[in-house]
C-alpha cells in the first residue's frame with residue numbers, strides 16, 4: 400500500500416492520508432475564502448472598459464457588459480453580455496436619457512442579478528453623461544446591494560467640458576451614487592491631460608478606459624492571486640464600506656527611484672477636483688513593478704504616502720509584480736471619503752440633448 404511507510408505527522412513532504420486530508424481541507428478553505436468578484440460595464444463606455452480588461456486578461460473576476468444598444472454589445476469582449484430593456488428600447492440605445500436607462504435596467508434586473516449571485520465585490524463602471532450607463536449604474540448599485548449584500552464599488556468618468564449639456568445628468572447621477580455605492584471612484588475626463596497630455600477626444604477616451612481598467616484589474620488580482628503584498632477582502636471592505644466619493648491619482652516612472660517618483664506623481668495628479676485632500680478618510684495604495692522590484696522600495700513609497708496624509712488616515716497597501724514592467728513602477732493612490740467640487744449645486748439645469756448613436760464608439 401502506498402502509504403504504509405508514511406510518517407504519522409505527514410511531514411518530510413511524504414504523502415500520508417493525514418497530509419492529503421490537510422491539503423484538501425486547506426484547499427477547500429482557500430477556495431471558500433477567495434472572494435468572488437464581478438465587474439459590470441454599463442452603456443458604451445462601461446462596455447469598452449470591460450473589453451479593455453478582457454484584452455489584458457483578468458485573473459479571478461467575471462466580466463459582464465450590459466447595454467441597451469445591441470450593436471455595441473455585439474462588439475463587447477465581456478464574458479457575459481446582457482441586452483437590457485429589450486422591450487423598452489428594441490436594442491437601439493437610450494439616446495442620452497438616463498430615465499430610459501433606469502427603466503431598461505429595471506426591466507432586466509432579474510437577469511443581471513442572477514449573473515452576480517454569490518459575489519462579494521461588484522465593480523460597476525460607466526461613463527456618466529449618456530443615457531444607458533448613467534441610468535443603469537444608479538439602479539444597479541441599489542438593486543445589487545440589496546440582492547447580494549456585496550461591496551459595491553462604482554468607477555465612473557465625468558464628461559469633458561465640450562460635453563457641457565451632459566454635466567447636469569452626470570452631476571445628479573454622481574450624487575446618487577455617493578449614497579448607493581459603498582465607494583464611487585470618479586475620474587474627471589478634463590483632468591486626463593495631467594496623465595496623458597493634450598490628446599484628441601477619441602484617444603483621451605482610450606486613456607480613461609485604461610485608467611479605470613487598470614484600477615479594477617489591479618485591485619482584483621491583488622486580492623485573488625498571490626502578490627508581493629496582498630490586499631485582503633476584509634481590509635478593502637473596511638476602507639471602502641459606506642465611504643462615498645473617492646479620487647484617484649496615478650504615476651508611472653522608469654529609472655532610478657522609480658517607486659518614489661511614481662508615488663509623488665500619483666499624489667500630485669489627482670484626477671478629480673476635491674475640496675481638501677487632508678480630509679480623506681482612507682487611502683488605498685497599489686504598486687506594480689517589474690521582477691526587480693524590492694519590498695524595501697515599496698516600503699519607502701509607503702512612508703512617503705503616510706507622510707503626505709494626516710496620520711489618522713487608514714492606509715491599505717497592495718503590490719504586484721508584472722514581468723513586463725522591468726525597470727518601471729506604476730503607482731495608484733485612491734483617496735477615499737473625499738468631497739468633490741463637481742457635485743456643487745448648478746445655477747440652471749440644462750435639458751438632455753438627443754444624440755446620434757455610436758458617437759463615441761470605437762476606441763479599439
Ligand SMILES: Nc1nc2c(ncn2[C@@H]2O[C@H](COP(=O)(O)OP(=O)(O)OP(=O)(O)O)[C@@H](O)[C@H]2O)c(=O)[nH]1
Pocket residue numbers: 441442443444445447448467468492493494495496525526527528529530531532533556557558559562565588604605607608756757759760762
Ligand atoms: N472612458 C470612456 N468614456 C467614454 C467612452 N465613450 C464615451 N465616454 C464618455 O461617457 C459618456 C457617456 O457615453 P456612452 O457610454 O457612450 O453613453 P451610454 O451610456 O451608452 O448612453 P446612451 O448611448 O445615451 O444610451 C460620454 O459623455 C463620454 O464622456 C469610452 O469609450 N470610454
Ligand SMILES: [Mg+2]
Pocket residue numbers: 442443468471492493529531757
Ligand atoms: Mg450608448
